[in-house]
Amino acid sequence: xxxxxxxxxxxxxxxxxxxxxxxxxxxxxxxxxxxxxxxxxxxxxxxxxxxxxxxxxxxxxxxxxxxxxxxxxxxxxxxxxxxxxxxxxxxxxxxxxxxxxxxxxxxxxxxxxxxxxxxxxxxxxxxxxxxxxxxxxxxxxxxxxxxxxxxxxxxxxxxxxxxxxxxxxxxxxxxxxxxxxxxxxxxxxxxxxxxxxxxxxxxxxxxxxxxxxxxx
Amino acid sequence: xxxxxxxxxxxxxxxxxxxxxxxxxxxxxxxxxxxxxxxxxxxxxxxxxxxxxxxxxxxxxxxxxxxxxxxxxxxxxxxxxxxxxxxxxxxxxxxxxxxxxxxxxxxxxxxxxxxxxxxxxxxxxxxxxxxxxxxxxxxxxxxxxxxxxxxxxxxxxxxxxxxxxxxxxxxxxxxxxxxxxxxxxxxxxxxxxxxxxxxxxxxxxxxxxxxxxxxxxxxx
Amino acid sequence: xxxxxxxxxxxxxxxxxxxxxxxxxxxxxxxxxxxxxxxxxxxxxxxxxxxxxxxxxxxxxxxxxxxxxxxxxxxxxxxxxxxxxxxxxxxxxxxxxxxxxxxxxxxxxxxxxxxxxxxxxxxxxxxxxxxxxxxxxxxxxxxxxxxxxxxxxxxxxxxxxxxxxxxxxxxxxxxxxxxxxxxxxxxxxxxxxxxxxxxxxxxxxxxxxxxxxxxxxxxxxxxxxxxxxxxxxxxxxxxxxxx
Numbered sequence: 135x136x137x138x139x140x141x142x143x144x145x146x147x148x149x150x151x152x153x154x155x156x157x158x159x160x161x162x163x164x165x166x167x168x169x170x171x172x173x174x175x176x177x178x179x180x181x182x183x184x185x186x187x188x189x190x191x192x193x194x195x196x197x198x199x200x201x202x203x204x205x206x207x208x209x210x211x212x213x214x215x216x217x218x219x220x221x222x223x224x225x226x227x228x229x230x231x232x233x234x235x236x237x238x239x240x241x242x243x244x245x246x247x248x249x250x251x252x253x254x255x256x257x258x259x260x261x262x263x264x265x266x267x268x269x270x271x272x273x274x275x276x277x278x279x280x281x282x283x284x285x286x287x288x289x290x291x292x293x294x295x296x297x298x299x300x301x302x303x304x305x306x307x308x309x310x311x312x313x314x315x316x317x318x319x320x321x322x323x324x325x326x327x328x329x330x331x332x333x334x335x336x337x338x339x340x341x342x343x344x345x346x347x348x349x350x
Numbered sequence: 351x352x353x354x355x356x357x358x359x360x361x362x363x364x365x366x367x368x369x370x371x372x373x374x375x376x377x378x379x380x381x382x383x384x385x386x387x388x389x390x391x392x393x394x395x396x397x398x399x400x401x402x403x404x405x406x407x408x409x410x411x412x413x414x415x416x417x418x419x420x421x422x423x424x425x426x427x428x429x430x431x432x433x434x435x436x437x438x439x440x441x442x443x444x445x446x447x448x449x450x451x452x453x454x455x456x457x458x459x460x461x462x463x464x465x466x467x468x469x470x471x472x473x474x475x476x477x478x479x480x481x482x483x484x485x486x487x488x489x490x491x492x493x494x495x496x497x498x499x500x501x502x503x504x505x506x507x508x509x510x511x512x513x514x515x516x517x518x519x520x521x522x523x524x525x526x527x528x529x530x531x532x533x534x535x536x537x538x539x540x541x542x543x544x545x546x547x548x549x550x551x552x553x554x555x556x557x558x559x560x561x562x563x564x565x566x567x568x569x570x
Numbered sequence: 571x572x573x574x575x576x577x578x579x580x581x582x583x584x585x586x587x588x589x590x591x592x593x594x595x596x597x598x599x600x601x602x603x604x605x606x607x608x609x610x611x612x613x614x615x616x617x618x619x620x621x622x623x624x625x626x627x628x629x630x631x632x633x634x635x636x637x638x639x640x641x642x643x644x645x646x647x648x649x650x651x652x653x654x655x656x657x658x659x660x661x662x663x664x665x666x667x668x669x670x671x672x673x674x675x676x677x678x679x680x681x682x683x684x685x686x687x688x689x690x691x692x693x694x695x696x697x698x699x700x701x702x703x704x705x706x707x708x709x710x711x712x713x714x715x716x717x718x719x720x721x722x723x724x725x726x727x728x729x730x731x732x733x734x735x736x737x738x739x740x741x742x743x744x745x746x747x748x749x750x751x752x753x754x755x756x757x758x759x760x761x762x763x764x765x766x767x768x769x770x771x772x773x774x775x776x777x778x779x780x781x782x783x784x785x786x787x788x789x790x791x792x793x794x795x796x797x798x799x800x801x802x803x804x805x806x807x808x809x810x811x812x813x
Binding site for chain 1: 412413415416417418419420421422424425428429430431432433510511513514516517524527537538541542544545546548549552553
Binding site for chain 3: 469470472473475476477478479480483487488491492495
């Protein structure tokens with residue numbers, strides 16, 4: 135049954151946009167948690183910890199995101215869990231985002247001059263306390279611009295969740311195309327919606343980047 | 351867990367895998383070659399162009415960089431026929447990937463051009479060189495050298511991103527996965543093997559770019 | 571008309587007026603040293619002469635060319651006016667030879683063999699023929715500066731501008747550069763030098779110009795300039811730099 139592209143389709147696309155945003159936020163939470171460990175390990179003095187971080191990042195970044203999504207989608211069902219695509223997507227994105235965020239944050243940590251660490255050490259703080267009170271506040275200011283930049287990447291990447299059946303904006307676009315046979319208009323609309331999410335964030339990260347350069 | 355991993359079945363599909371690797375490499379190579387050229391052209395437009403050219407280039411870069419690759423691919427492969435342009439799978443894949451890479455490369459090269467110190471340009475101007483001469487002899491090589499790491503990372507990312515063309519049934523490495531999957535029903539093993547192969551390709555590419563740097567930019 | 575004529579030149583950066591009503595004449599073969607405090611406008615003055623800086627008012631005439639005219643094509647003039655910068659500005663990705671032959675080959679269209687001969691001759695003048703295949707980062711500051719001079723010389727200029735070319739050098743490397751300059755002076759090159767090297771200025775320059783607050787505050791033949799400063803500002807400047 136072919137029907138005309140109507141306002142109701144736009145409405146459903148907008149609804150699916152919520153899931154795009156939702157998945158992005160989930161990926162940020164999961165990826166953020168993983169990223170903290172990756173960053174902390176990667177900036178540690180212990181070469182074993184650094185090695186673990188390096189192997190993790192290298193492996194995750196050397197495999198396409200589609201690969202990770204499929205591995206978790208099929209892998210999880212093997213372990214006996216027949217969970218909705220949302221879960222496979224969240225796990226896959228968290229692993230993926232964790233590596234990239236970890237690298238960004240490690241870069242920010244490592245950019246803090248050694249003298250700051252020494253200052254913390256000289257007033258008796260241990261490694262965790264140094265991180266918490268001296269280093270991380272400064273690292274956050276350094277990392278915020280590239281992190282916002284990565285959020286844009288994440289929003290675009292959620293489009294791949296469509297491939298494992300998760301109904302976010304791109305999948306909804308495929309479904310709408312199937313029922314209206316207007317792929318050009320539909321995907322143009324979909325692109326427009328992604329653009330309206332991503333472009334403001336891109337501009338914001340540019341503003342942040344300029345501020346960061348002024349500080350350093 | 352009562353599941354037994356059966357990787358042997360997957361390894362038996364050597365030919366399908368090899369064909370897939372070949373297509374992925376070819377697609378990546380052609381895209382990188384074309385995308386790199388487009389990127390330089392667009393970067394030059396962004397930095398040196400007249401107002402209208404700069405705006406055009408900026409719109410291109412922003413639209414591509416703020417929309418997902420898969421949507422661009424679908425628009426080209428599924429959408430264009432709606433306005434009379436029908437492309438085959440390979441052409442559509444190449445077109446989408448090249449347009450995509452061109453925009454990302456343009457931003458990187460632009461940053462490279464702007465990283466060349468103004469004093470270098472002044473030296474060229476003071477010798478009486480024209481802008482195009484200054485770009486070719488004073489700016490281009492130092493600019494590319496400065497952004498080489500970012501550029502080569504982007505190219506490796508591109509190779510991984512080619513996996514998306516599997517979604518329009520282009521016969522790349524990732525698509526080989528669905529073929530083998532339908533033959534062996536070993537979903538998990540299939541995609542694990544394919545992912546490891548991508549990892550090998552990544553390592554090879556990174557090594558290749560490292561070698562290239564020494565060949566091109568290191569003094570004899 | 572003089573070789574270089576500046577008439578009532580005004581130069582502004584935004585709301586900041588760097589050159590106010592500057593008048594200066596330079597004849598062919600003259601060697602002029604320009605001194606003054608930082609911010610007095612002396613570097614800017616030099617950069618206005620080959621058009622690196624546009625002027626907002628007044629006229630700049632170099633060898634009959636109206637440099638102040640925004641529509642003027644200065645390429646041909648620049649091929650005849652050499653400038654050497656404080657930070658050398660050698661092209662890091664090219665060898666010394668390529669640095670020097672680039673101008674003659676690309677701007678003047680000379681064939682490679684002729685350009686190579688010119689390069690060797692220029693390097694010989696500055697005493698660095700053996701470094702012809704080296705890259706900038708393999709050379710000391712003084713050597714880089716001499717290569718920069720050779721690069722300008724290879725264009726057979728009729729005027730050489732020097733913008734504080736020894737200020738970024740370690741003291742022990744300054745002498746070798748000044749020697750090259752003295753040789754050029756002996757050969758009759760028209761030279762304008764913005765410099766802090768007072769003894770060099772007194773010895774080699776024909777005339778010395780003192781810039782202050784964006785104006786030509788005082789100028790005189792070299793010996794007279796240092797021996798009998800007329801204005802209070804010049805006296806105070808000289809006493810602060812000569813000790």
